[in-house]
Amino acid sequence: xxxxxxxxxxxxxxxxxxxxxxxxxxxxxxxxxxxxxxxxxxxxxxxxxxxxxxxxxxxxxxxxxxxxxxxxxxxxxxxxxxxxxxxxxxxxxxxxxxxxxxxxxxxxxxxxxxxxxxxxxxxxxxxxxxxxxxxxxxxxxxxxxxxxxxxxxxxxxxxxxxxxxxxxxxxxxxxxxxxxxxxxxxxxxxxxxxxxxxxxxxxxxxxxxxxxxxxxxxxxxxxxxxxxxxxxxxxxxxxxxxxxxxxxxxxxxxxxxxxxx
Ligand code: TA6
Numbered sequence: 001x002x003x004x005x006x007x008x009x010x011x012x013x014x015x016x017x018x019x020x021x022x023x024x025x026x027x028x029x030x031x032x033x034x035x036x037x038x039x040x041x042x043x044x045x046x047x048x049x050x051x052x053x054x055x056x057x058x059x060x061x062x063x064x065x066x067x068x069x070x071x072x073x074x075x076x077x078x079x080x081x082x083x084x085x086x087x088x089x090x091x092x093x094x095x096x097x098x099x100x101x102x103x104x105x106x107x108x109x110x111x112x113x114x115x116x117x118x119x120x121x122x123x124x125x126x127x128x129x130x131x132x133x134x135x136x137x138x139x140x141x142x143x144x145x146x147x148x149x150x151x152x153x154x155x156x157x158x159x160x161x162x163x164x165x166x167x168x169x170x171x172x173x174x175x176x177x178x179x180x181x182x183x184x185x186x187x188x189x190x191x192x193x194x195x196x197x198x199x200x201x202x203x204x205x206x207x208x209x210x211x212x213x214x215x216x217x218x219x220x221x222x223x224x225x226x227x228x229x230x231x232x233x234x235x236x237x238x239x240x241x242x243x244x245x246x247x248x249x250x251x252x253x254x255x256x257x258x259x260x261x
Contacts, residue, residue, distance in 0.1 A: 002028075003064055004028065004062070004065075005062060005065065007039060011256075013258055016193075019109070019133065019195065020036065020134055021133065021225075022036035025225075026220050032062060033057070038111065038132070039057065039061040041130050041235070042060035042061075042115070043058050043095070044057070044125070045058070045127070045128055045237040048092070059093075065082060066081065068082045068100065074106065076105050076106025079103050095119055096118045098115075100113075100114040101114075109256040111129050111234070113252045114250070115244065116244075116249040117248050121246065122246065124242065124243050124244075125244070130231060131233060131254075131256075133231070133232055135230055136189070136190020136191040138230055139227065140190055141187060141189075142168055142187045143186050144184065144186075146167060146177050146205065146207075147166070148164070150178050152238060153175055155174050171211055172211035172214055175207050177204060179204075180205055181199065183196055186230065193260045195257070196258075197256050199254045201250065202252050205235065206235050209230055209231070210226050214226075
């Protein structure tokens with residue numbers, strides 16, 4: 001886990017294999033997000049609606065966070081990092097906030113993203129734990145848990161559609177599943193494992209795979225790496241952005257468990 005963006009890049013449950021995908025082309029540079037692991041998107045998701053010059057997915061993933069604590073937690077370790085508003089953040093987003101990323105590395109991975117409005121005016125934000133799950137061959141995976149859920153298809157002019165059955169990746173996939181609080185389960189017959197992602201205080205789930213074409217446009221991503229990853233993003237975006245009054249706090253949680261078969 002890096003202070004650069006409070007970014008988790010690896011979790012390997014005891015006796016198991018690496019759960020997260022990290023690009024061989026990812027670059028550790030100031031102002032640049034790590035490609036892979038779990039980037040934090042905050043306080044907006046994707047492009048900033050009213051400012052095309054603003055950094056995609058907000059500034060949290062390229063900001064230097066501070067270490068708050070490291071503590072033993074049962075059969076795991078909890079690492080807590082935080083950052084707050086400053087002159088830089090206010091250039092893009094005129095609000096006072098404190099954000100904490102609390103991660104417990106244990107037989108399961110627990111992620112808690114806590115946002116507090118420390119200002120005098122209310123604020124609205126979007127957030128996502130933009131997790132890159134490592135898979136054996138994305139073409140052979142199936143993602144369950146979003147059947148009959150409405151989604152925004154960002155590869156088709158943001159048209160709203162309804163999911164039928166499990167998700168199979170057969171082309172570029174960039175979808176925002178709306179008003180869903182349920183867990184999802186990723187079946188991976190090549191790595192012979194099932195990854196379950198449960199969540200709290202999250203009303204959207206984003207599913208992303210860049211496929212062939214888009215992979216070529218990403219300078220920090222190798223051309224064939226799209227086969228080894230699937231992003232499943234615990235989030236509150238689009239119509240489900242979060243409103244916080246002064247002094248209020250919001251905590252989104254994700255819990256990742258892997259079962260081998
Ligand atoms: O979460 C999916 C998405 O919003 C896609 O639209 C794609 O752009 C992806 O994020 C990666 O974004 P990035 O800014 O990290 O290249």
